[in-house]
Amino acid sequence: MDERIRRYARLAIRAGIHLQQGQELVISSPVECAPFTRLLAAEAFACGAGDVTVHWTDEAVTRLRYDHLPVEAFQTVPSWLRELNNGSARRGAAHLSISAGNPEAMKGVDPKKPSAYIAASHRECKEFYDALDMGRNQWCILSVPTQAWADKVFPGDSRAVERLWDAILKAVRADSEDPVAAWEQHRRSFQRRTAWLNGAGLDRLHFQNGLGTDITVGLPEGYRFTGGGDRTVGGVDFFPNMPTEEIFCTPDKNRVDGVVYSALPLNYQGTLIDRFHLRFQGGVVTEAHAETGGDALNALLETDEGARRLGELALIPKQSPLSEMGILFYNTLFDENAACHFALGKGFPECIENGLTMTPEQLEQKGMNDSATHVDFMFGTGDLCVTGFDKKGNAVPVFRDGGWAE
Amino acid sequence: MDERIRRYARLAIRAGIHLQQGQELVISSPVECAPFTRLLAAEAFACGAGDVTVHWTDEAVTRLRYDHLPVEAFQTVPSWLRELNNGSARRGAAHLSISAGNPEAMKGVDPKKPSAYIAASHRECKEFYDALDMGRNQWCILSVPTQAWADKVFPGDSRAVERLWDAILKAVRADSEDPVAAWEQHRRSFQRRTAWLNGAGLDRLHFQNGLGTDITVGLPEGYRFTGGGDRTVGGVDFFPNMPTEEIFCTPDKNRVDGVVYSALPLNYQGTLIDRFHLRFQGGVVTEAHAETGGDALNALLETDEGARRLGELALIPKQSPLSEMGILFYNTLFDENAACHFALGKGFPECIENGLTMTPEQLEQKGMNDSATHVDFMFGTGDLCVTGFDKKGNAVPVFRDGGWAE
Numbered sequence: 001m002d003e004r005i006r007r008y009a010r011l012a013i014r015a016g017i018h019l020q021q022g023q024e025l026v027i028s029s030p031v032e033c034a035p036f037t038r039l040l041a042a043e044a045f046a047c048g049a050g051d052v053t054v055h056w057t058d059e060a061v062t063r064l065r066y067d068h069l070p071v072e073a074f075q076t077v078p079s080w081l082r083e084l085n086n087g088s089a090r091r092g093a094a095h096l097s098i099s100a101g102n103p104e105a106m107k108g109v110d111p112k113k114p115s116a117y118i119a120a121s122h123r124e125c126k127e128f129y130d131a132l133d134m135g136r137n138q139w140c141i142l143s144v145p146t147q148a149w150a151d152k153v154f155p156g157d158s159r160a161v162e163r164l165w166d167a168i169l170k171a172v173r174a175d176s177e178d179p180v181a182a183w184e185q186h187r188r189s190f191q192r193r194t195a196w197l198n199g200a201g202l203d204r205l206h207f208q209n210g211l212g213t214d215i216t217v218g219l220p221e222g223y224r225f226t227g228g229g230d231r232t233v234g235g236v237d238f239f240p241n242m243p244t245e246e247i248f249c250t251p252d253k254n255r256v257d258g259v260v261y262s263a264l265p266l267n268y269q270g271t272l273i274d275r276f277h278l279r280f281q282g283g284v285v286t287e288a289h290a291e292t293g294g295d296a297l298n299a300l301l302e303t304d305e306g307a308r309r310l311g312e313l314a315l316i317p318k319q320s321p322l323s324e325m326g327i328l329f330y331n332t333l334f335d336e337n338a339a340c341h342f343a344l345g346k347g348f349p350e351c352i353e354n355g356l357t358m359t360p361e362q363l364e365q366k367g368m369n370d371s372a373t374h375v376d377f378m379f380g381t382g383d384l385c386v387t388g389f390d391k392k393g394n395a396v397p398v399f400r401d402g403g404w405a406e
Numbered sequence: 407m408d409e410r411i412r413r414y415a416r417l418a419i420r421a422g423i424h425l426q427q428g429q430e431l432v433i434s435s436p437v438e439c440a441p442f443t444r445l446l447a448a449e450a451f452a453c454g455a456g457d458v459t460v461h462w463t464d465e466a467v468t469r470l471r472y473d474h475l476p477v478e479a480f481q482t483v484p485s486w487l488r489e490l491n492n493g494s495a496r497r498g499a500a501h502l503s504i505s506a507g508n509p510e511a512m513k514g515v516d517p518k519k520p521s522a523y524i525a526a527s528h529r530e531c532k533e534f535y536d537a538l539d540m541g542r543n544q545w546c547i548l549s550v551p552t553q554a555w556a557d558k559v560f561p562g563d564s565r566a567v568e569r570l571w572d573a574i575l576k577a578v579r580a581d582s583e584d585p586v587a588a589w590e591q592h593r594r595s596f597q598r599r600t601a602w603l604n605g606a607g608l609d610r611l612h613f614q615n616g617l618g619t620d621i622t623v624g625l626p627e628g629y630r631f632t633g634g635g636d637r638t639v640g641g642v643d644f645f646p647n648m649p650t651e652e653i654f655c656t657p658d659k660n661r662v663d664g665v666v667y668s669a670l671p672l673n674y675q676g677t678l679i680d681r682f683h684l685r686f687q688g689g690v691v692t693e694a695h696a697e698t699g700g701d702a703l704n705a706l707l708e709t710d711e712g713a714r715r716l717g718e719l720a721l722i723p724k725q726s727p728l729s730e731m732g733i734l735f736y737n738t739l740f741d742e743n744a745a746c747h748f749a750l751g752k753g754f755p756e757c758i759e760n761g762l763t764m765t766p767e768q769l770e771q772k773g774m775n776d777s778a779t780h781v782d783f784m785f786g787t788g789d790l791c792v793t794g795f796d797k798k799g800n801a802v803p804v805f806r807d808g809g810w811a812e
Contacts, residue, residue, distance in 0.1 A: 061444060
């Protein structure tokens with residue numbers, strides 16, 4: 001076993017999840033990732049885990065269910081899984097999830113089925129999602145290679161798995177001597193940048209580039225740009241995503257106007273949606289067109305009312321390591337950290353001052369969007385220009401030529 | 407994929423489980439067995455399964471929990487697993503379980519922990535176990551190779567997995583042209599033999615061989631030797647074990663007297679118990695001695711009161727295919743079908759006339775043993791002599807020189 005991989009497992013438990021003495025850990029893992037998941041479990045027990053439960057998943061079996069069962073079968077969550085998710089959340093468990101899907105595993109599946117399942121899952125596992133979304137329990141999503149995924153990223157290369165490992169370990173800084181320290185430094189650099197944005201008194205951001213994007217996105221009163229890490233309401237620092245290069249905020253769901261053009265394909269539930277644009281008016285998508293995967297785009301927009309509004313805006317300079325690697329991972333966790341993006345769907349309460357202690361009604365009043373879904377799509381390009389404006393219309397340059405203006 | 411393996415998956419679903427149109431299937435599978443489990447799931451859907459749920463398991467994670475958590479952690483079953491087992495049993499799901507453990511995976515584990523867990527599991531998942539034990543839902547245990555298991559059976563052989571596949575496929579008759587038909591014939595040959603035993607009006611069996619075994623085992627009134635297959639109360643034929651070569655009965659728990667010597671080592675929760683004997687008086691073990699693994703033997707006997715009494719006697723002639731292969735599989739499913747054996751622990755209601763419709767009290771009155779555990783141990787040898795006696799003391803030869811006497 002590569003020493004970097006052991007360091008990565010250690011990093012995931014100690015910095016990503018930041019597991020506390022006696023705390024329970026739930027790991028969602030594809031069956032193919034068993035060797036790494038065992039390392040995570042061993043590291044968790046070495047940190048004094050109260051218990052470790054692995055929720056094993058398998059795309060091939062999921063695919064068989066999608067192919068053979070009617071949409072009704074996906075309108076509810078199996079009772080045992082509801083109990084696993086909500087029960088562990090109630091006990092304060094941290095949740096680590098391994099994202100390692102074959103980007104084509106769900107190709108051709110009727111998109112109504114996964115959409116129904118996502119909606120059911122958020123409805124029936126509300127205690128679980130609330131515990132993560134409202135900052136009660138730590139969570140972390142990270143990746144390890146699987147053969148099918150590696151073959152998609154590096155087609156025809158017999159060393160595909162090895163190359164994907166190299167790329168992931170580099171992206172998560174596990175190739176350094178002391179990755180836990182490297183992530184602490186990473187956290188501090190984000191803190192400096194978010195402090196600047198949050199002190200700038202912005203009312204809205206305007207995005208423009210050569211693809212045709214020309215859109216203004218309002219920011220809620222008391223907006224909080226966040227990035228590089230998170231903190232539970234109990235004060236435990238953790239990293240929800242590894243890697244993470246983005247500084248993000250939750251938009252005002254009612255003040256989005258203009259048009260945005262995709263810069264990279266979006267892999268949604270196994271279908272590639274490519275060369276698409278969305279037009280917004282008063283916060284709502286009023287026009288959507290994709291040259292490829294239009295049906296999947298429409299299914300996404302029809303998940304629920306909130307799926308037609310924005311829940312995230314994220315800034316990533318073209319100088320980030322992932323941008324520089326120039327690899328298309330076909331996995332949001334990596335690709336979203338390579339380019340500026342928006343997300344359709346649920347917003348982030350932690351991106352509004354005191355948002356984590358607000359009721360859903362208060363959050364709505366602040367302009368935070370709600371939805372069962374949250375899907376990122378990339379629009380950032382090397383020529384992207386982002387300008388902030390305060391309430392009086394004074395301009396603050398944020399991005400110039402795809403990188404930070406300051 | 408070897409065509410025999412596809413036939414095996416087909417056999418498991420169509421004959422082993424005999425899945426009914428619209429019926430739900432739960433598969434318990436080690437993560438290493440994913441390729442075969444996917445074949446099973448595909449075959450189940452091809453048979454019209456109402457749903458397929460895989461309960462993935464991993465010995466390495468289980469082992470970490472045993473090593474790091476106190477015995478109290480194993481005195482209860484996680485609520486999600488209780489819901490998975492009992493909930494699916496209530497819905498009438500069939501249950502297929504893959505037994506493919508590394509025989510040494512639990513070596514050195516404090517035997518109190520797995521014992522506590524087995525007891526908790528039978529207590530808290532009672533609906534699940536009752537549905538199987540009382541013949542409401544079909545179930546089937548079968549095996550596929552894993553690397554660790556194959557390395558134990560064929561040490562130092564680079565073709566170990568392939569050789570274990572060959573042995574398993576031969577043992578389950580999946581190497582024939584039409585395995586489903588081969589199993590129908592197998593069922594009929596068992597029916598002839600059990601009809602003879604059940605018509606012989608036996609009161610008890612006496613076992614004797616050169617190792618020192620000299621023991622008399624009483625049979626309950628209305629005893630029913632069974633073997634080669636089972637039938638649910640709803641009339642669905644299935645095979646609970648693949649392979650199966652045994653004809654078995656449930657003893658009268660109060661009428662076991664004498665001594666039995668083990669003929670093969672017993673792998674109990676990862677510990678090998680070898681060269682042991684048990685002395686019975688009035689049905690209860692009054693003396694137990696093992697040259698190896700005595701602590702594990704004692705832990706087994708202390709599981710509960712019923713663990714000190716017999717729940718099964720099984721007859722397998724030395725001419726059976728598994729006996730002839732002469733491979734020590736370190737797995738009860740195979741090794742129990744290679745030699746005559748007894749089991750400590752829970753008896754079989756289906757081995758008493760109308761037993762499946764009796765209350766626990768009625769079964770106890772008939773002499774059926776009850777326990778949270780059921781552990782087979784082999785005592786059959788090439789010189790084993792088994793003689794039946796009716797109530798008047800008339801002798802009926804059953805086994806001579808390790809094979810059927812008739």
